[in-house]
Amino acid sequence: EIVLTQSPGTLYVSPGESATLSCRASQSVNNNLAWYQQKPGQAPRLLIYAATTRASGVPARFSGSASGPDFTLTITGLQSEDFAVYYCQHYHNWMASFGQGTKMQIK
Amino acid sequence: QITLKESGPTLVKPAETLTLTCSFSGFSLDSGVGVGWIRQPPGQALEWLAVIYWDDDWRQSPSLMGRVTITKDITKNQVVLTLTNMDPADTATYYCARRRGSFDAWGQGTLVIVSS
Numbered sequence: 001e002i003v004l005t006q007s008p009g010t011l012y013v014s015p016g017e018s019a020t021l022s023c024r025a026s027q028s029v030n031n032n033l034a035w036y037q038q039k040p041g042q043a044p045r046l047l048i049y050a051a052t053t054r055a056s057g058v059p060a061r062f063s064g065s066a067s068g069p070d071f072t073l074t075i076t077g078l079q080s081e082d083f084a085v086y087y088c089q090h091y092h093n094w095m096a097s098f099g100q101g102t103k104m105q106i107k
Numbered sequence: 108q109i110t111l112k113e114s115g116p117t118l119v120k121p122a123e124t125l126t127l128t129c130s131f132s133g134f135s136l137d138s139g140v141g142v143g144w145i146r147q148p149p150g151q152a153l154e155w156l157a158v159i160y161w162d163d164d165w166r167q168s169p170s171l172m173g174r175v176t177i178t179k180d181i182t183k184n185q186v187v188l189t190l191t192n193m194d195p196a197d198t199a200t201y202y203c204a205r206r207r208g209s210f211d212a213w214g215q216g217t218l219v220i221v222s223s
Contacts (some may be wrong), residue, residue, distance in 0.1 A: 001169050001170075032208065034208075034209035034210070036153075036210075038153075043202055043204075043213040043214065043215055043216055044153065044202075044210075044213060045213075046209055046210065046211050049208055049209040049211070050208070050209075055209075055211065087152065087153055089153075089155070089209065089210070091206070091208050091209055091210075094158070094160070094164070094166050095166050096143065096155040096158065096166075096168075096206075096210075097155055097168070098145075098152060098153040098154065098155060099152070100152045101152045101153070
């Protein structure tokens with residue numbers, strides 16, 4: 001079973017700044033990695049798939065990158081609506097699992 | 108427009124079997140497409156449960172130890188999840204979602220409480 005470890009657990013950032021969220025896979029997922037945003041009381045929303053591709057309608061301030069087992073979600077110019085919980089998820093070999101999430105809060 | 112909606116009981120007793128239905132529209136279970144189930148206990152992280160694909164192949168999370176069954180009825184555009192031997196730890200919001208690689212469309216979720 002592939003385990004995804006997200007860091008940090010909580011990230012305090014000021015509006016207008018940039019944020020970097022990390023996700024490490026316990027074994028290769030061949031870039032079959034997605035990022036989701038979840039706000040309170042809402043279903044998750046797909047942001048990034050295939051590690052680096054923005055989903056339809058996702059602003060350009062969201063970007064994903066990959067280096068081996070390490071994946072990064074970067075959000076530049078944080079806006080008030082970006083403060084939420086972010087999850088990474090792999091979809092390798094017809095299976096799936098989620099990371100434990102990073103909660104982004106206003107500093 | 109793609110929509111998914113979960114339905115089922117809000118309250119189940121310990122040891123009972125939970126049956127949830129995902130009714131979807133706006134897409135077909137064509138080649139490469141699946142429908143999966145994900146749950147989220149109150150205040151906790153997302154947990155993937157199972158997924159069924161267009162060809163009836165399906166996968167479940169190893170953590171559920173065989174408690175899960177997932178089936179589909181393409182004539183009704185529905186996917187059904189059953190989870191046996193329910194426990195209070197299974198209290199969660201249960202989501203269904205379309206899988207095309209990642210989960211690109213989600214239902215609103217349905218809260219299931221396990222209590223006697």
